[in-house]
Amino acid sequence: xxxxxxxxxxxxxxxxxxxxxxxxxxxxxxxxxxxxxxxxxxxxxxxxxxxxxxxxxxxxxxxxxxxxxxxxxxxxxxxxxxxxxxxxxxxxxxxxxxxxxxxxxxxxxxxxxxxxxxxxxxxxxxxxxxxxxxxxxxxxxxxxxxxxxxxxxxxxxxxxxxxxxxxxxxxxxxxxxxxxxxxxxxxxxxxxxxxxxxxxxxxxxxxxxxxxxxxxxxxxxxxxxxxxxxxxxxxxxxxxxxxxxxxxx
Amino acid sequence: xxxxxxxxxxxxxxxxxxxxxxxxxxxxxxxxxxxxxxxxxxxxxxxxxxxxxxxxxxxxxxxxxxxxxxxxxxxxxxxxxxxxxxxxxxxxxxxxxxxxxxxxxxxxxxxxxxxxxxxxxxxxxxxxxxxxxxxxxxxxxxxxxxxxxxxxxxxxxxxxxxxxxxxxxxxxxxxxxxxxxxxxxxxxxxxxxxxxxxxxxxxxxxxxxxxxxxxxxxxxxxxxxxxxxxxxxxxxxxxxxxxxxxxxxxxxxxxxxxxx
Numbered sequence: 131x132x133x134x135x136x137x138x139x140x141x142x143x144x145x146x147x148x149x150x151x152x153x154x155x156x157x158x159x160x161x162x163x164x165x166x167x168x169x170x171x172x173x174x175x176x177x178x179x180x181x182x183x184x185x186x187x188x189x190x191x192x193x194x195x196x197x198x199x200x201x202x203x204x205x206x207x208x209x210x211x212x213x214x215x216x217x218x219x220x221x222x223x224x225x226x227x228x229x230x231x232x233x234x235x236x237x238x239x240x241x242x243x244x245x246x247x248x249x250x251x252x253x254x255x256x257x258x259x260x261x262x263x264x265x266x267x268x269x270x271x272x273x274x275x276x277x278x279x280x281x282x283x284x285x286x287x288x289x290x291x292x293x294x295x296x297x298x299x300x301x302x303x304x305x306x307x308x309x310x311x312x313x314x315x316x317x318x319x320x321x322x323x324x325x326x327x328x329x330x331x332x333x334x335x336x337x338x339x340x341x342x343x344x345x346x347x348x349x350x351x352x353x354x355x356x357x358x359x360x361x362x363x364x365x366x367x368x369x370x371x372x373x374x375x376x377x378x379x
Numbered sequence: 380x381x382x383x384x385x386x387x388x389x390x391x392x393x394x395x396x397x398x399x400x401x402x403x404x405x406x407x408x409x410x411x412x413x414x415x416x417x418x419x420x421x422x423x424x425x426x427x428x429x430x431x432x433x434x435x436x437x438x439x440x441x442x443x444x445x446x447x448x449x450x451x452x453x454x455x456x457x458x459x460x461x462x463x464x465x466x467x468x469x470x471x472x473x474x475x476x477x478x479x480x481x482x483x484x485x486x487x488x489x490x491x492x493x494x495x496x497x498x499x500x501x502x503x504x505x506x507x508x509x510x511x512x513x514x515x516x517x518x519x520x521x522x523x524x525x526x527x528x529x530x531x532x533x534x535x536x537x538x539x540x541x542x543x544x545x546x547x548x549x550x551x552x553x554x555x556x557x558x559x560x561x562x563x564x565x566x567x568x569x570x571x572x573x574x575x576x577x578x579x580x581x582x583x584x585x586x587x588x589x590x591x592x593x594x595x596x597x598x599x600x601x602x603x604x605x606x607x608x609x610x611x612x613x614x615x616x617x618x619x620x621x622x623x624x625x626x627x628x629x630x631x632x633x634x635x636x637x638x639x
């Protein structure tokens with residue numbers, strides 16, 4: 131497996147967010163992790179890049195156990211993982227080009243010319259060519275997300291983690307972002323994990339699904355399998371019908 | 380009845396525990412900043428930029444405060460002496476007070492409002508908008524990138540700004556003595572140098588270096604631990620200013636007890 135979470139537990143104070151969650155993303159696929167608000171989707175993603183450490187359980191990326199890596203090991207891992215934040219998390223004091231080039235500055239052997247060229251390439255790849263000198267405050271929500279994706283792919287990572295990439299966007303822009311996610315997979319061959327509760331978007335990008343509920347894995351399988359699932363919790367979520375859970379109970 | 384009697388002690392206990400936990404977390408961040416000094420490539424360029432923001436941009440407010448302090452000191456000294464003490468003692472009082480106490484402390488307090496609040500609000504906003512997480516995911520050590528440049532800038536620039544403020548305060552006191560107190564430059568300078576010791580400069584610099592360190596490190600500490608949205612940023616900023624102002628006054632007394 132390219133990325134695997136095994137029986138991960140995480141609590142913040144008395145609030146148990148993950149209670150033995152497991153999931154895996156295979157090489158070259160896009161895994162969509164579904165779950166309601168506050169179900170621990172973002173917490174899961176942060177474990178993969180070592181921003182959070184599990185209380186129990188194991189997190190593996192590329193054969194490396196993330197929760198046991200030292201500082202240098204984590205930095206090395208993060209160079210191979212791009213992270214697209216929910217609200218883009220662009221550095222507001224920097225221009226778009228500086229934002230996209232930030233990760234490249236940490237790589238040794240990349241000259242300034244190469245960095246600038248790579249920034250231009252990445253911006254063009256997300257249809258944001260010509261926006262390099264703008265500040266994040268001058269961009270729309272969709273444009274910020276696109277710059278966030280450009281920043282994530284700048285270091286040519288093997289993995290990209292998308293934290294609710296379409297939340298708060300209009301339907302047209304959501305489709306554009308979904309198409310970008312698919313394009314990144316097709317053109318760059320990256321393995322992706324997308325967390326979302328936007329079902330339309332999820333079906334557009336997913337090769338496989340995992341669902342988190344009550345801190346545990348509720349479902350893992352293909353788009354066809356999730357569509358035909360008899361699990362009332364899964365059906366309630368994908369069909370947006372909470373009454374199915376009550377009926378099952 | 381027993382619980383009523385126990386309540387104040389419980390409150391003191393809770394306050395003490397919160398203080399010790401906070402001190403421990405701040406100490407841990409400071410230690411991490413010391414360890415992060417090895418990441419020279421990360422903090423070096425940023426330190427120059429922070430020196431401008433922390434130091435150069437603070438000069439106007441520091442000088443404004445120092446100028447009026449110098450004027451008031453000269454006038455109050457003359458009023459207090461009322462002919463019983465030679466007027467050149469105005470120079471003694473302005474010089475000693477500006478250098479040993481009011482220059483460092485007033486500048487420190489002003490900069491805790493300007494610099495401490497600025498650092499805390501900026502880092503707090505970066506925390507709640509996940510910009511600090513974004514730094515980490517791009518393999519930047521956040522303490523080396525955000526804390527080290529600010530704390531170094533504080534340690535380097537606070538003494539420079541304070542030295543300027545002391546100079547302007549004394550100059551304002553001198554001009555006031557000439558224009559409003561009918562003193563000569565000779566009398567003022569005579570008083571200024573009468574009890575001057577080189578240690579006075581050392582004392583002032585030790586104080587301001589410590590003030591620079593606490594204002595910037597406390598600003599970073601509260602910024603880093605910000606939670607929630609705009610309300611959280613506001614709370615962190617207020618805490619940073621209040622706590623660093625209190626620590627400045629405690630340190631002021633500490634240095635007076637230990638060094639004078």
